Amino acid sequence: MRERDEQKQKAIKEKAMQIVAKQGIESFSMQKLAKAAKVSPATLYIYFKDKEDLLLQLCKEAGEKMMEMTFKNFDPSMSFSEGLKVQWVNRAKYCLKYPDQLMFLEQIRYSGLHEKYMGMMNESFKINMHSFVHNAIKRKELVNLSVEVYWSIAFAPLYNLIKFHQAGKSFGGRKFVFSEKIMMETFELVLKALQP
Amino acid sequence: MRERDEQKQKAIKEKAMQIVAKQGIESFSMQKLAKAAKVSPATLYIYFKDKEDLLLQLCKEAGEKMMEMTFKNFDPSMSFSEGLKVQWVNRAKYCLKYPDQLMFLEQIRYSGLHEKYMGMMNESFKINMHSFVHNAIKRKELVNLSVEVYWSIAFAPLYNLIKFHQAGKSFGGRKFVFSEKIMMETFELVLKALQP
């Protein structure tokens, strides 16, 4: 019996991720992918049931990598300012290290696959975040608010800066480069908003 | 000479907006649109040069509507807290009144058309925002920061709440409905972050 070629599988996944990230999900096709990964279109159907299965599998792996990195050195019992900072550093690190994965996940978010992807999402993330928030409120290190308001203030600004960074510019073509200095400056303001 | 049917033009635009907003840009096609708007595919090419032209025209109109509503009753010389509040109320009003337009613009943002759309963007927005920020900093009503950091803290949280609202839920299926109460609660925290 012949064995599956690991390299081939890896090439397919990498090229798929790149095409979606760089050209948009609407211009991703199985035939383009086959050409880019230097395999026959039929080969794709050995590794994946169909196009949707392929994309969802990539979602799953990217999502898991993101969660893994986000919660590195993090514990929900940490002090609020420390825990939030660890997450900012981790999230920024992930986004800068795997920009294609981030862009891929954003593409999925605005496609018909988003619901299916969310269904697959890890529960541990939810538990981690809820208990961190509740601990911090109880200790009076965080103002009393819902997780939605919390998340919107705590992380949306960071992700927005990263969005500018990846576009390379902000409003009207203004050049923009993300840096630790900018991140920490923003972080301090967010902390000011969230601390009692 | 026969005149163009205004109703037809309107139906085409509305259906196009709906299809992109509700089914995603990757499942928008000229033939689907023709069927939905009850015209011949050939008719679309009387009103629009091609598919891209159609989408960009929709972008332009949605973008203009958004700008118009965002800056209603706003003046860059307003006090910081008042000016920001006016913009929050206006932005929320637009998003809740035209959810399809918002979703449409988000879809464009993650498609190949985004660059072309940004090129068309109104300059007055940029000028308005820059002068508002600089005035506020000069008057010491706003901490000294770049427009990118400002925008990320000032508006990303609001748009994130609206994103939750439009999904109808936040993390792990938690039901979520946007309200003025939630908006103002978030606004106050954002203000706390941005005021010296």
Add this chain to the structure above:
DNA sequence: TTTAAGTGAATGAACATTCATTTATATTTG
């Protein structure tokens, strides 16, 4: 009568997926 709006049926390209083969290799057999 003239003109442009409006059309249904094409066109050819790209799409997802399948099919009939060929190929590589792990295991069995002599």
Add this chain to the structure above:
DNA sequence: CAAATATAAATGAATGTTCATTCACTTAAA
């Protein structure tokens, strides 16, 4: 040990569908 066999990987060339766009024509109204 080597030759034979079995099996799944891998393929290029289809399949039938949908796509954007065009064309030859009809229709409405100035």
